[in-house]
Amino acid sequence: MKFLQAKTLLLTVLLCVGQSISLPAAAAKANNSYQPEPYVKLQHPDWIRNATIYEVNIRQYTEQGTFNAFAEHLPRLKRLGVDILWLMPIHPIGEKNRKGSIGSYYSVKDYRAVNPDFGTMDDFKALVEKAHDMGMYVILDWVANHSAWDNPLTESNPDWYSKDHNGNFQPTPWWDWSDIIDFDFDNPHMRQYMAESMEFWVKEANIDGYRADVAGFIPIDFWEHVRKKLDAIKPVFMLAEWESRDLHQHAFDMSYAWQLHDTLHEVAMGKKDASAIYNYFAKTLNAWDRDAIKMNFVDNHDKNSWEQTMYDRFGDYLPASIVLTATAEGMPLIYSGQEAGLDKVLAFFEKDLIVWKEDPIGDLYQTLFTLKHKNKALWNGNWGGAMIPVPNNASKSVISFVREQDIDKVFVVINFSDKEQSVSFEENIQLGDYRELFSQKPFTIKKDSRLQLPAFSYKVFVK
Template sequence: MPVKGAKGVKFVYIGQDHVNSVAVAGTFNSWNHQADFMQQTGEHCWELERRISKGRHLYKFVVNGVQWIVDPQNPNISEDGQNNSAMTVTENGEVIIRTTAISAQNPGFIYENYTAIDSPEWIRKAVIYELHLRAFHENGFTGLAQKIGYFKQLGVNVLWLMPFQQVGMQKRIGKYGDPYAVKDYYSIDPAFGTAEELKAMINEAHANGIRVIMDWVMNRGSVDHILTESHPEYFTRNENNEVYYEVPNRAYFAGLNFDHPDLRRYIKKAMSYWLTEFQFDGFRLDDSDITPSDFLTEIRDELKREGRDVVLISQAYDEYHHVDSCDLTYDGSLRSIIKDVAEGALSQKGVMEIYHSYTYSFPRGSLRMRWLEEKEQSRVVEYLGPRLAKPAATLLLTVEGVPFIMMGQEFNERTFNTWQSLFDEYRLEWTPFDQDLFDHYRFLIRLRTEHAAFWDGELIFIENEEDKVLSYIRKSKDEEFLVIVSFSEAPLVLRFEEKSIAERIAGAAREVVYRSGYFNPGDKHPPDWRIQPYESLIYRIH
């Protein structure tokens, strides 16, 4: 487990026989497994001490150059779905390891000492939809403008456009290459349309109450980026003085040298261009967990000069980003929590402890962007199975935070297989279309956006005696809802653990707002606290 050392963070690895080398690779060194080798200090003991900037960092040990493993002594595993060890380094160099001992009664250091930046109301009540233009519609910006009615029907109010700029040719993989290997930050790939068509699409979205966020590629450009010739000093270079990207297995990228102030000015100016010329409403910052945090703060300060409620979404799990720069950070914990609950590996009390450990380790008022799918993960139906898709959606859309949906997730699209699907010719497969799942998402999205209890209210867990059923109150000053979600394959009759709570709910006038699951459609009103397999029940409490 990492601890504060005399010169920085101290890592210790206790290995087995036949270990010849151990390195530490993580967000603090761009996952370069050849940058920080540990020194052998005993027969099976390896140690490393290095300076690490404040913030949350993910890492693994790399044994013998090939075996990437989590830190056996660190119980905290990242919520990014990639099984990384995690730690937070404070501004004083202390190392925080998040555990389930963190709670309302025992809040963490950052919760006690920091408050999140104040974010505009529109992002707090957002339901975000991520898409790639080529995959979503064959007619680019114009085709997307024609699909605004679809988004209104679904109820989402923020669109997130994956990169649409020109992609580099050198070392390209696939027909189209990685869409994040941008060759020119100011460009538009003509395959998607013109600047005028992009502006028209954004105007159409805005006219229908939908905001539009641009995906911004941090840290890197394509290896043949237009600046590599005119400003080679803007890029990181290897021992042969060639531009390169430190993250392994990304030979088609050139890393950015953030030590150069002119590069920082160039990026901030480019971002401002997209805000002013096209009226984007914010940016999702790709790989912001390996971006210098002071530069993220610079970006926020620069963009706030536009005088609009612009938001920044950090693809990181860093508590400090809420203090200095970003409105949202990622949270993918629901995906693994649901799987563990359904498989009986996690109790209801365990869910509550995990949920509260996140809440009370982040700055007060932090907004987490919660997801079941994201571009580096498989489809949630593939991961959880089809019967868990609906209760998973219920949880996503009724807990705290800002939910985001990956294109096609709402109708059980099966062919998308991480962002690498986009390297070649790819379209979402719209048939078959799971209308039942779509309607489930549509109802819950509207419930969420129309009732402040879900986007601005508190969440209070109500314990019941079934580990595969989660129950909780969502409450604002004017409304109160009870949500019950079953991840069980069996029908159940719930009993609540606290008699006083059970009596209050049982005695209150309550209205069934929604029920969903595998049940007889003719059975419109369930007996008290009876829930069918994989069903969701939502009551309004009067």
């Protein structure tokens, strides 16, 4: 008995030494089954700590619609403050059951090739290399849920696809996606092919991760498997087109803040007041781990193509909404052309050029992105400061909060109403000396300070 006890103690000590944990700490952990562990267990790549993201619509970006033509815009995007370039799908597009004359990006005919309309594989590699040389990163939009009807896999591996009640290929049920057909993720060989295809682009073109289309339609264990495989090649960044905490635990760094967009839209349309924005953050910030990064936006290809322009959706509230998406917890997104005041719906299945020009929206984003890069309070996930609400006397019109990290601090006050507001505050965390971001004037916030905020206006105080 004594020999067995000694052997058990020795094994415990060796285990603890191997894991760099002291014996008392290991014993305490073993004796407390309720010891909390981090919900988000994946390791974010270090380069996303203060990153911004930009969605690239190659087809509509230039008259040529090529990788090489888009590459000419990289210096401008770098000056704008863009860090991550998310390219909408770059693969050949299916012709069978195609929508429009040139089809949907999301009808993939070949997962290991580039759309010849965009250029060659070497052109794409050169784009990635140029972005890397400028300190930017590139992720690809990945369509794992479905393919084009004429993808060669339909001939070589028809069993990899789901079937309807008649045994025929089928689009995703209940959606008007007639140009694509669904994969069957119960098939392990299909999973292997899809995972290896994702590995291919990281190895072959040195991309930095993926945006996963309709990520929630696909089993989480597939994404968790893929994340491990990709991270074994290089640290990657993964964005889920979905809104679910569970996707963050082992698979995704970031997911969409769909509800924030919709809440801001409802406020702009007069259906709700600013208290709805407080309610959104009250639920989200309490329910989600802070290291589960949300992507904040006022526009993207789905919203622009199917729900009108950012001006139609937000009207006079647009600048205020942009300020919130860039200063709240999360990573801000720009969609192609927003910085040029994109004021038209871009056709999704046809050529439809963005009109490039100088615009105040671009200046606004550049100012906000410069602040995000420099001020740790606005950094992403646990690198940045938590949002702390600052109650005010006009809570149905004005949202106010502080974020603070190390010596950096930001106090944000936004008037989400069509009337001027005289605002006082009921907290003390906001007190101090600041410089207002847009006017660059020094400002001291005191206990009895009162701010006059014109309709739709905002102030960002920086310390």
